Amino acid sequence: MSAVAVTRRPPRERAMPVRLDRVAHDWCAVESGRIAALLERRGPDAGPVVFGAGFGPSGIPHIGTVSEVVRTSFVRQSFEETTGRATRFVVVVDDMDALRRVPDNLPAHSALAACLGMPLHRVPDPWGQASSLAEGMADRLRRVLDLMEVDCEVVRSSDLYRAGHHDSTIRAFLADFAEVNALVGRSVGTLRRRSYSIVMPLSPTTGRVIEHTRVLAVDPGRGTLTYEIPKDVVIQRPGLDYGLEPHEYYAGEPIGEPVTVSALGGGCKFQWKADWALRLLSGDIAYEMHGQDLADSARVVRQVFERLRREPPVLFEYGLFVDERGRKISKSAGNGFALDDAVDCLTREGLRLLLYRGPRRPRRFDLASVPRVDDAVHHEARLAREPRRGAGARLRLRRIGATTPPSGPRxxxxxxxxxxxxxxxxxxxxxxxxxxxxxxxxxxxxxxxxxxxxxxxxRPAPEPVVLDAAATTVLGRLADALVSSPHADPGALLHEALEGNPHVYRVLYLALLGRPRGPRLATWLRITGARRSLALVRDALSRPVSPSAHPEGGTP
Incomplete structure (x- = not known):
């Protein structure tokens, strides 16, 4: 398995078994018990227990992706503490997936639209900073995981396919292709089923992922697949109100002609539900999480394991994150609280506590929730000081790595x-x-x-203001005073500019702060500084003056 990057952490010491499962409401200990039971059913294995996660790099990673990885790391920590066994945590970036639509929050839409259907590792990075779109998104995810201090391996799916990591499992799929294909195919619509195959070839002609095929033959021994792009299907694409003919969507590809390719060594890529099962089987994954929206897909994965007579891993279903309007936060839509903004505003401990508590419940995740999330650690620290009632809080703080109680203001x-x-x-x-x-x-x-x-x-957007003559005069005097006496006391400058007319304070607040009231203006001017204050005053003076409020008309 070829690792893209491993977060740099000190060597993990093997933890001694601790009976944290006796603490009430520790869902991680419950999951650890489920993993231990799975391993007992699978039989003896001296190797490390593998925890898994997947990431689709078609768009900017969001809180759902991070929650899946961080929460899995909590369970991994609990499992190590209660069993003392060695573990690995592998996050697979599905860079072999095809670009099906261009997310609304990405730049260079026209350039990306020209790459529809291509594997994500062959789609250019729209910011021009990484070798591909997939690599750029993986870099973003790695930076956040480093900030969250998650110890894991981040691996490219394309490397796993090309290195033959999946080949033996692919042969098992091909050996029972008709039944497995029908099993997974029942989870898609009737129209899609007409050109559905769990194995998607990478075109020898254009390099794109061929998603609509009719499989004519498979050879498990040689690991080959013979397919054709059918002439008699209508292809529906995201964002289009009409269907496309095969020759329109697959321009340059042979339509209705048999093509034989190797299904091994990266010559083909599996459809994502089958790919999920393939990755779990090939990696011998013992534990992985998924969102509530993938419950039906997880059921299909378990059925695939059952069909291949293998014991499925423990799959944990977590609640989705929604935006301020109650919509699921999605990479393709680009809605909700951006992860970069969240990392800028939330403390590491606050975000980790949010992800630890009640993982099965859907959660709203927006800018307004930031103070509550950050201050939740203060509440836990206060509760943890209680000898009897604080056991749960002490465990939660330990899980999120809050070893030092927060101090100072909230x-x-x-x-x-x-x-x-x-x-x-x-x-x-x-x-x-x-x-x-x-x-x-x-x-x-x-x-x-x-x-x-x-x-x-x-902060709210500044309120609109139209200056009257009196406010314009006062602002002009204040500007002159700041130019001539930049080191003078701001209170004296303000008093001189007002000339005993305190009624223009409201307009001054609106002009300088964008709202009708605020802190003591002299203090605000002193802290803001003469140069910055002068720039703001001049900016206010550049705004239009009300036609009915010129000097000859007096102050309204």
Whole structure:
């Protein structure tokens, strides 16, 4: 098996057995027991127990992908603690899959659309930073897993196919091809079934994945497949309201003619339900997770194992993550809270605790949930201090790696401070926080940085404002004062600019902060600094003045 990358971690010490399964509601210990029972049924094996996960790199990885990997790592940790057995955790990137549609949140749509049907490892990276679309998405996933401190191997599916890792299992599928193909085919629609095969050739002509075939013959001994692209089918594609003829969709391919290819060594790729079963069988996977939306597919996988007279792995079904409108978060749709934004705003411990608790329940995952998620660790730490009632909290903190209790103010408190003070940059945010909290309660600088990044994303859009003559005059005076006396006391400059007219404060707040009220303006000017304040004042002065509010008309 050829590994793309392994997250760099210190060598794992073999943990001594610990009876954490006695702690109430530890779902990881329950899963560990299911794995142990599976291994007992499978028979003696001295090798490491393999945990698995799959990732489709057709779009930007989202919280569902990360949850599957992180939660599996929790179960792996529990299994090691309770059994003392060696384990491996392999995440397979399905870069052999075909690009079926271009996700809405990717750039270079026209360039990607020209690659529809090609394996993802042969589709260019739309950002031009990686060797392919698949490699770029895998890099994104690896960065997040490193931040989450997940110890796993990330492996390309194309490497596994080409290296012959799947070949013996492929021969087993070919030996019972008609029955297995019919079994999996019953899970798709009637129209699709007319050109469905669990084995998809990689075209010798164009290199694309041939998804619509009629298999004419298989030879398990030689490992070959003879197929044709049928003339009499209509091909439905995502995003199209009409069907395509085979010669339209497979331009340049022989239509209705027999073609013989090797099914081994990467010459073919399995349809994804069969590919899931193939990967589990070839990798001797003992445990893997999947979302609720794949419950029917998991049932098909178990049926394939039963047909091949093999014991299926333990498959755990977790609840889906949904956006603020209750829709499933999806790579292809690009909806919901972007993972990059989540990593910027959420603490590692907060995100890991979110993923540990209640994994079977669907969860809303959006920007508004960030303060609650980050502060949940504070609640657990407080509960953990209780001698009798804190056992569950102590276990949860141990599972997520929160070895040091959080100190200082809560994330929600920092968010409220920044919302009230309206800093214009990170330095201003730090200054306002230092004014509010005494030295012995100062938050960690990294937490302030996360609160600032959350503030930038969550603050409301500025309210529209049309300046009147009085506000324009005051802003002009303030600009002149900031130019002539940049080091003077901001309170004195503001008093001089107002000339005893406090009624324009509301418009000043609107012009400078985008809202009708805020912190003490003198303090805000002092922390923002003369140069930045001057730029904001001049920007406000560049806006149009109300036609009915010119100097000759007076102040409305």
């Amino acid at each position: 994330f929600a408190s920092l968010v409220r401070v920044l919302a009230a003070c309206a800093p214009v940059d990170h330095a201003g945010a730090v200054a306002f926080v230092e004014r509010v909290f005494p030295p012995d309660r100062r938050p960690d600088p990294e937490l302030v940085a996360r609160a600032w990044r959350f503030h930038v994303r969550a």
